[in-house]
Amino acid sequence: MQSTGRIKSTLHPEASAIVFDSDLQRAAKDELPFYADIDRAQAIMLERVGLIDRDLTRKVLAELDKMQSENFQGIAGRPAPRGSYLAYEDHLRSVIGKGASNLHLGRSRNDINATLLKLKLRTPYQELANELLKLLQLLCGLARKHLETVFPLHTHRQPALPSTFAHHLTAFARALARDLDALLAVHPILNLSCLGAGAGGGTTLPILPELTARLLGFSGPPLNSIDSVASRDLVLRLLAACAILGSSLSRIAETLLLWVGDQGLATLPDELVGSSSAMPHKRNPFLLEQVQGKAGAIVGCFVAAVTAMHSTPFTNCVAVGTEATGNVWPGIDHSIGAARLIRLCFSGLVIAEDEAAATLDRSFVNAMEAATRLALTGDLDFRSAHAKVGQLVTTAIERGAPSLSAIAQDVGMINPELTPPPAAITREARAGGGPAPEVLTEALDELESVIDFKAAFLRDLNTGWSRGREELRSAIASLNRPPLQPIDNREGTRY
Numbered sequence: 001m002q003s004t005g006r007i008k009s010t011l012h013p014e015a016s017a018i019v020f021d022s023d024l025q026r027a028a029k030d031e032l033p034f035y036a037d038i039d040r041a042q043a044i045m046l047e048r049v050g051l052i053d054r055d056l057t058r059k060v061l062a063e064l065d066k067m068q069s070e071n072f073q074g075i076a077g078r079p080a081p082r083g084s085y086l087a088y089e090d091h092l093r094s095v096i097g098k099g100a101s102n103l104h105l106g107r108s109r110n111d112i113n114a115t116l117l118k119l120k121l122r123t124p125y126q127e128l129a130n131e132l133l134k135l136l137q138l139l140c141g142l143a144r145k146h147l148e149t150v151f152p153l154h155t156h157r158q159p160a161l162p163s164t165f166a167h168h169l170t171a172f173a174r175a176l177a178r179d180l181d182a183l184l185a186v187h188p189i190l191n192l193s194c195l196g197a198g199a200g201g202g203t204t205l206p207i208l209p210e211l212t213a214r215l216l217g218f219s220g221p222p223l224n225s226i227d228s229v230a231s232r233d234l235v236l237r238l239l240a241a242c243a244i245l246g247s248s249l250s251r252i253a254e255t256l257l258l259w260v261g262d263q264g265l266a267t268l269p270d271e272l273v274g275s276s277s278a279m280p281h282k283r284n285p286f287l288l289e290q291v292q293g294k295a296g297a298i299v300g301c302f303v304a305a306v307t308a309m310h311s312t313p314f315t316n317c318v319a320v321g322t323e324a325t326g327n328v329w330p331g332i333d334h335s336i337g338a339a340r341l342i343r344l345c346f347s348g349l350v351i352a353e354d355e356a357a358a359t360l361d362r363s364f365v366n367a368m369e370a371a372t373r374l375a376l377t378g379d380l381d382f383r384s385a386h387a388k389v390g391q392l393v394t395t396a397i398e399r400g401a402p403s404l405s406a407i408a409q410d411v412g413m414i415n416p417e418l419t420p421p422p423a424a425i426t427r428e429a430r431a432g433g434g435p436a437p438e439v440l441t442e443a444l445d446e447l448e449s450v451i452d453f454k455a456a457f458l459r460d461l462n463t464g465w466s467r468g469r470e471e472l473r474s475a476i477a478s479l480n481r482p483p484l485q486p487i488d489n490r491e492g493t494r495y
Contacts, residue, residue, distance in 0.1 A: 159363035162422030197228035217468025246295030301331030
């Protein structure tokens with residue numbers, strides 16, 4: 001490590017062990033490829049504006065290619081007393097010469113690290129969004145297959161109303177589609193480059209931040225140098241979206257646990273349950289509990305990040321850029337895992353249709369409809385009808401009657417025609433987003449159209465990133481081509 005002029009020694013080893021990752025093997029995989037891409041774009045830009053010469057640029061690009069082909073193992077063995085970036089830069093200086101440090105003209109570790117974060121987030125961001133898309137597509141496909149599969153709607157963990165399996169699946173999908181909206185809402189921040197903001201004050205040099213942005217696949221250059229290096233609200237917004245998604249997934253998991261538990265309304269296949277080490281009869285739906293645990297961990301990541309950023313000065317700050325930001329990786333990882341586990345559970349879930357229908361019949365879930373229809377006869381107001389049907393349910397339970405219509409015929413308290421079977425109610429419940437098949441079909445058409453739009457948006461986002469990689473490769477290839485020589489012929493000199 002070269003002396004800075006102000007600091008003449010390396011960081012105290014105990015402090016270095018705490019604040020810097022001494023394992024450059026990990027950096028070789030997680031960070032150095034992004035440093036290399038940033039330096040490729042920086043070198044192309046600096047050569048174009050005349051701040052470094054073409055020979056140095058070619059040497060830098062050649063060494064970066066060599067390092068990457070070796071998976072940065074030449075750096076992985078170096079000491080890193082002041083972090084991976086300075087170890088990386090020291091390696092370039094040792095191989096290329098002191099001129100390699102001129103790559104740092106017009107920039108700082110501040111804007112480099114802010115840019116690296118966004119580059120590094122692209123893959124897990126897309127992975128999470130695509131996992132959500134797969135889950136949404138699965139839910140919609142299953143719903144179309146179960147439009148008339150009657151299923152109890154629970155309140156307070158008790159069968160309460162007649163519904164269908166498709167009605168539940170569509171509800172899950174609508175909530176998760178909003179969670180995907182929240183995730184996609186962060187893309188304008190993710191897609192804006194920070195390179196060129198320097199340490200926070202921009203630069204007097206004639207650099208081209210719009211060029212480095214384009215070469216790295218960003219939609220544009222930094223718009224404010226302080227904001228670019230001070231802000232990591234991208235992390236907070238992303239983790240907030242993940243935390244809300246985790247809440248949705250944990251609630252869905254709890255609902256599935258209700259169904260596959262004592263209710264016996266559904267089962268999971270052997271490959272999606274666990275056994276007990278002591279109880280031979282157990283088939284534990286533990287993956288759903290994993291989802292709930294991961295959902296809690298995501299909230300922890302968000303709280304840790306927002307707390308670390310709280311009350312810090314609005315400039316580049318280690319508490320923000322390092323400590324708070326570090327929570328985003330486990331947060332996204334838990335989110336991907338939770339979404340994938342729920343998807344797997346739905347893909348293997350088997351509905352016990354006979355038990356679902358029997359539960360509806362014996363649980364008096366048509367009582368509300370009976371009270372409504374009784375009130376519509378004009379003989380009673382709704383509250384009086386509510387009380388009368390409640391008395392009828394009590395009588396049915398006392399006498400062991402199998403259904404509301406059976407007890408109505410037996411005691412004659414109300415006309416049995418006012419107690420329609422649950423399946424009939426679901427077919428007629430059209431208003432208010434009810435379970436009627438034609439209503440759900442229309443809702444699914446709209447939902448699938450939205451899902452297709454979001455999938456196309458994600459493809460376009462990835463295309464933009466790929467276009468940047470292609471433009472960077474093209475710029476490097478152009479730089480490496482020898483200049484054209486003049487050719488003399490009878491028509492004059494041409495190139």
